[in-house]
Structures are given as C-alpha cells and as structure tokens.
Amino acid sequence: MARNIKHIKKKKLGNYPHLMVVFSISLALFVIGLFGLLLIHASKLSDKVKESIEMQVYLDKNLTDTQLTRLQKTFTAKDYVAQQNDTAQVRFISKEEGAKAFLDETGEDFMEFLGDNPLRDAYVLRIDADHSSSPELKSIKLDLESVNGVYEVQYVESLIESINSNIEKISVLLLAFAGILILVVIILINNTVKLALFSQRFLIRSMQLVGATSYFIQRPFLNRAALQGMISGVVASMLLFALMQYAYHEVEELKLLRNDEQTYLLMGALVLIGIVIGFLSSYRAVRKYLGLSLDELY
Incomplete structure (x- = not known):
C-alpha cells in the first residue's frame, strides 16, 4: 500500500509524458515535411513545364555548312538556352526533315504540286526555366532575330502566357x-509542450521553495525540450524518407521530379524547427509557471 502511495506521489510531481510529446511533435513536423515535399515536387514540375518551352529559329535560305555551324555555336553560347547534362538543348531541323514531318502528319505532299520545298532550315532552342517569363521571351526573340542569318523566330506566345499565369496562381x-499550415503546427507543438509541462508545475514550485534559481530550474526542461524536438525532427524525416521511397517505387515518373538537395535541406529544417519550437515553447511555459502563485497553480 505504501508503495502505491509513493508511486502516485511520484507521478504527480515528476512524471513527464515523453512519448506523447515526441509523437505529437513528430506528427506535426511530418505534416510540415509532407507539404514541403509537395512544394519541392511542384517547383520541379513547374521547371519541367517551363523548360518545355521551345523557340523555332528559321534561317535564311542557301546558307553554307560553315554558316550553319557558326549559328549553332552562337545559339549554344546563349545563357537563356536550357542545359541538360552540360549540353545545350539546340537541335537542327533541315527543310527536308520538315517536309517529311509534314507528310507524316498530314499525308499530303506539297512537293508534288509546288515542285519545290518552300520550308526553311531551322534550329529549335529549348529555353531555360529561369528565362521563361513573357517579357524575357519577347526579349529573347528580338535577340535571336538580330543574329545574322536568322530569318524569323516563332513561339506560341498565348500558350506561354497561359502557362506562366497558371503557375503563378x-x-x-x-x-x-x-x-497557414506552419502557423497551425507551431500552435499545436506549443500547446503540446505546455500541456506536458502542466504536469510539472508543482515540481517547478517545489524547486522554487528550496531556493533554486530560475536558470537552474529552466535548464533541464529546456535541454529536454530541445532533445525531444531533435528526436521528433529525425523521426519525421525518417517517415518522410520512407514515404518518398515507397512513392518513387510505385510511381516511376515521380523520380523525374525529385530534388535530393532540397529534400535533405527540408529534413534538416524539420530537425531545426523541432528544436527551436520545442525550446521556445518550453521556455515560455516554464517562465509562466515560475511567475504563478501557489493558488494559481491549481
């Protein structure tokens, strides 16, 4: 019987719901991380869409091979041309290839009744995502048209404006x-820590009564909160990593949108957020209980 009474008293003064706190903070950080992954993949998808923007650069007729090579080098050196594996995304389409493609698509051979191929040789340039805004594309068009040997530059302007507008919205x-989500999660973590420390209010009061300083009382609570925040961040990151691997295994196309560098930064941020919010929430809660009278603790 005495043991039971001792156990109950110990629970009142010193019991702290460690697992509940870690679980709650981990869940909150996991939600933030999940949305962070969504933003990372959405950003990558946006870049992929923007990098699909192409400009058709039609050339003057009867250019020599030397002139064509010079033009290709000029286009390749432009900083607004997209790069893939350190290779500029510039491809040449001869007028013969253009005529064949037209025949394959329409089934009509205009060469039969025209007697000549009216098409022009062209270079197709894929534009880098950082230069895909409508004003920049217009500027790029003017720049390309100023190159000697270029006849005309075309791109689907209305489609580009629609894409940019939708991506911006x-x-x-x-x-x-x-x-909004980050604000809600911060409030959730803060309330979780405050609720956990509520069970420690009499322990804090007891330490005050024996003459412990505020710093001495706060230090173990703050250290514990920071440790719990770090553990929660690591748990949330591990859950995110496992979810990512499962998603990539189930949907192969998602691998095209992965960005390992930003993902690892996100996981590190979750650990840091857990430590900071846990520390600050614990600091505020302990300071509050330090300032309460005995009657206010009940």
Missing part, C-alpha cells in the same frame, strides 16, 4: 496554404 495558393 498555383504558387501563390500553395505558399499561402503553407503559411
């Missing part, structure tokens, strides 16, 4: 939702 919505 989606980005604003995602960022707004991310801000």
Whole structure:
C-alpha cells in the first residue's frame, strides 16, 4: 500500500509524458515535411513545364555548312538556352526533315504540286526555366532575330502566357496554404509542450521553495525540450524518407521530379524547427509557471 502511495506521489510531481510529446511533435513536423515535399515536387514540375518551352529559329535560305555551324555555336553560347547534362538543348531541323514531318502528319505532299520545298532550315532552342517569363521571351526573340542569318523566330506566345499565369496562381495558393499550415503546427507543438509541462508545475514550485534559481530550474526542461524536438525532427524525416521511397517505387515518373538537395535541406529544417519550437515553447511555459502563485497553480 505504501508503495502505491509513493508511486502516485511520484507521478504527480515528476512524471513527464515523453512519448506523447515526441509523437505529437513528430506528427506535426511530418505534416510540415509532407507539404514541403509537395512544394519541392511542384517547383520541379513547374521547371519541367517551363523548360518545355521551345523557340523555332528559321534561317535564311542557301546558307553554307560553315554558316550553319557558326549559328549553332552562337545559339549554344546563349545563357537563356536550357542545359541538360552540360549540353545545350539546340537541335537542327533541315527543310527536308520538315517536309517529311509534314507528310507524316498530314499525308499530303506539297512537293508534288509546288515542285519545290518552300520550308526553311531551322534550329529549335529549348529555353531555360529561369528565362521563361513573357517579357524575357519577347526579349529573347528580338535577340535571336538580330543574329545574322536568322530569318524569323516563332513561339506560341498565348500558350506561354497561359502557362506562366497558371503557375503563378498555383504558387501563390500553395505558399499561402503553407503559411497557414506552419502557423497551425507551431500552435499545436506549443500547446503540446505546455500541456506536458502542466504536469510539472508543482515540481517547478517545489524547486522554487528550496531556493533554486530560475536558470537552474529552466535548464533541464529546456535541454529536454530541445532533445525531444531533435528526436521528433529525425523521426519525421525518417517517415518522410520512407514515404518518398515507397512513392518513387510505385510511381516511376515521380523520380523525374525529385530534388535530393532540397529534400535533405527540408529534413534538416524539420530537425531545426523541432528544436527551436520545442525550446521556445518550453521556455515560455516554464517562465509562466515560475511567475504563478501557489493558488494559481491549481
């Protein structure tokens, strides 16, 4: 019987719900991480869409091979041309290839009744995602048209404007939702820590009564909160990593949108967020209980 009474007293003064705190913070950080992954993949998808933008550069007729080579080198050196595996995304389409493609698509051979091929040799340039805004594309078009040997530059302007407009709207919505989500998660973690420390209020009061300084009382709680935040961040990161691997295994196309560098930065941020929020929440809660009278603790 005495043991039971001792156990109950110990629970009142010193019991702290470690697993509940770690689980709650881990779940909250996992939600943030999940949305962070969504933003990373959405950003990568946006870049992929933007990098699919192409400009058709039609050339003057009767250019020599030397002139064609010079033009290709000129286009390759442009900083607004997309790179893939350190290779500029520039390809040449001869007028014969253009005529064959037209025949394959329409089944009509205009060579039969025209007697000549009216098409022009062309270079197709894929534009880098960082230069895909409508004003920059117009500037790029003017720059290409100023090159000696270029007859005309074309791209689907209305489609590009529609893509940029939709991407901008989606980005604003995602960022707004991310801000709300982060605020909710911070409040959730803060309330979790405060609730956990509520069970420690009499222990804090007891330490005050025996003459312990505020720093001495706060230090173990703050250290524990930071440790729990770090553990929660690691757990959330491990769950995210496992979820990612499963998703990549089930949907192969998702691998095209992966960005390992940003993903690892996100995981590191989760650990840091867990430590900072846990530390600050614990600091505020302990400071609150240090300032309460005995009657207010009940």
